[in-house]
Amino acid sequence: MIEILKLTLLYDFYGELLTEKQKQVFEMHYQNDLSLSEIGEELSISRQAVRDQLKRTEKILIEYEEKLRLVERFQEQQRAVRKMKSILDEIAIGEISKETTEAISSMKQIADSILS
Amino acid sequence: MIEILKLTLLYDFYGELLTEKQKQVFEMHYQNDLSLSEIGEELSISRQAVRDQLKRTEKILIEYEEKLRLVERFQEQQRAVRKMKSILDEIAIGEISKETTEAISSMKQIADSILS
CATH class of the missing domain: 4.10.860 (DNA Excision Repair, Uvrb; Chain A)
Structure with missing residues (x-):
């Protein structure tokens, strides 16, 4: 599991390549510290849908870093x-x-x- | 017109986000110094097609920088x-x-x- 600090740094670098929806959910969870359930309620989607979306977003950020290595640099x-x-x-x-x-x-x- | 040095730097940062074809044409022109006609011959496409492809690639690189500003940073x-x-x-x-x-x-x- 990738740690939150690293994920936040990846988001700082590559966040602008995400969709508005992906950014919204990422920020609600990692910057505003809302739980998956709280985000689900807010957006009228299931906790599981929030979880899936977050996982997908994390995967995208990690893939950008695997390609570009700019955070490492x-x-x-x-x-x-x-x-x-x-x-x-x-x-x-x-x-x-x-x-x-x-x-x-x-x-x-x-x-x-x-x-x- | 964006200068070649800047373009090369953008490629250094974001090149891995391009397709293999886009990378190939970009490198033939900007790293191996082939003319549009020479690239066209090599790849069996028209000079104009090479030109269009290069312009598209440059536009993509510039758009990544507009979003991410990592080269600027x-x-x-x-x-x-x-x-x-x-x-x-x-x-x-x-x-x-x-x-x-x-x-x-x-x-x-x-x-x-x-x-x-």
């Missing part, structure tokens, strides 16, 4: 930038000039902007 | 990392300790790996 970049960030954090600020301190501070800001 | 990250790289390049190595020099060298390597 994005996560690799994030890992690399986080590593740079941790190196920056370890530089002993005391020993260096004002200019270098400022340069390091700028890089931290940029790294944060990538990671946010 | 990727390019923003690349720009940010390039900026970090240029800041690293400007730090005056002379004034800092061996440890800091090594840390900066590690970060340059990571930045290069992201940008390659």
Whole structure:
């Protein structure tokens, strides 16, 4: 079973390729935290129909990632930038000039902007 | 008219969502540099048919980017990392300790790996 965090990331990347209906059910469940029954009531369909639709949507998102690997690529970049960030954090600020301190501070800001 | 570099980047991201035929014609033209007539000969179809197919493929790639904006997102990250790289390049190595020099060298390597 694919974990919710990963699924949310897949949705963030590929969600716009889904139909409005698929997006609606996905968001009701994973963003608004409604149960399958609650979604079924809201949309006047059975709990089982909601479940089937969600499974289908998850399968579509997973298939996009299997083809494109863009989430994987994005996560690799994030890992690399986080590593740079941790190196920056370890530089002993005391020993260096004002200019270098400022340069390091700028890089931290940029790294944060990538990671946010 | 969308430039070739951008198109190649779109293909790099979304090419796997195309059919085998669309990929074949796109690669013959943009990667192997064959003319429309040459592709037509190779595939036994008219130059006009090749042209139509290429236009359709380009349109599909552009539409994926309009929906997903993943190339744009990727390019923003690349720009940010390039900026970090240029800041690293400007730090005056002379004034800092061996440890800091090594840390900066590690970060340059990571930045290069992201940008390659």
